[in-house]
Amino acid sequence: MNEKRLLLSSPHMSEEGFEQQFVKEAFDTNWIAPLGANVDGFENELADYVGINNAAALSSGSAAIHLALKAAGVEKDDIVICQSLTFSATANPIIYQNAIPVFVDSDWETWNMSPTHLRTALEKYPHAKAVLVVHLYGLSANLDEIVDICQEYGVTLIEDAAESLGTTYKNKYTGTFGKYGIYSFNGNKIITTSGGGMLVSDDKKKIEKVRFWATQSRDKARHYQHSEIGFNYRMSNILAGIGRGQLKVLDERIKKKNDIFNYYKDRLSDIQEISFMPENSWNKPNFWLSVITLKTLRSELLIGELEKENIEARPIWKPMHLQPLYENYEFIGGKVAESLFNTGVCLPSDTKLEIEDLERVVETIRRVISHEN
Incomplete structure (x- = not known):
């Protein structure tokens, strides 16, 4: 086995040390926690980058989805229509609010929420409180149709753009089409x-309310007074400093992710067994992860063979409607999400990978497919 581990996607600090500069400033001024100049700066700079007016820095993407649902007025027994092909962090906050998820299938064109099945869901549940669409692996959903359908039914659109920071749909950033947009800065994300x-x-007032909820809903009083349930969801000044530094190299990271995807496509496109994630003229993905699907070869076999070579690869997300936790909730659609789960493989997309690392992945894939065929 090769000693060098090739990772799916791991943290990549800037070579210039931007992150350390902001963190040092926080230490020097003793603004360690909870808030401070880095939090304000990160919110403003991220909002400027994606072209939106307001942002609230929170402890996780899950916290952001939770408070978006709360801001949308989602309460007990309300219906929330949610993309099935996603990570559980998209759906779990629906349960936090004691609401009812209705899962919707994807389409082949985008791998994301099918507008056709969304319309079917809203025809059945016209009083749904929110629609949660996901931009999977940096691929944009079909936003024109989804936005139009949500407007037709007067339902709040929430974009889970956790994986798609920097992705554009018709030259506008994902996360800025709905009433609320969500980004994640987990360790495996693009920044x-x-x-x-x-x-x-x-909506400035809604974001101000979110900040209030995220700081334990503390009323404006000299003493500690609370009139609403609150949460400990605010991002610390230290972490926000890291984010400000990372934001400075986001465009570089997007370029590298695109280079990785294009390398795989160039070196593997001659193999009939392999198909690549969809590309559309109206979408400029960040290609957070490079993903392939297999025609006949079992994805588990390829992932296992890559692991033998110390190469990390993973299946596509298991759809929510197939999860033990959610299998009793309604699903509207066909077999697209299930098929993608059964045939998909996420390849190493770490922005620190060198050409020889990518070639190692390619050679392993070609060897496995040649042997199996």
């Missing part, structure tokens, strides 16, 4: 604060 998230919206 990281080690753990953290951001909720964005053009």
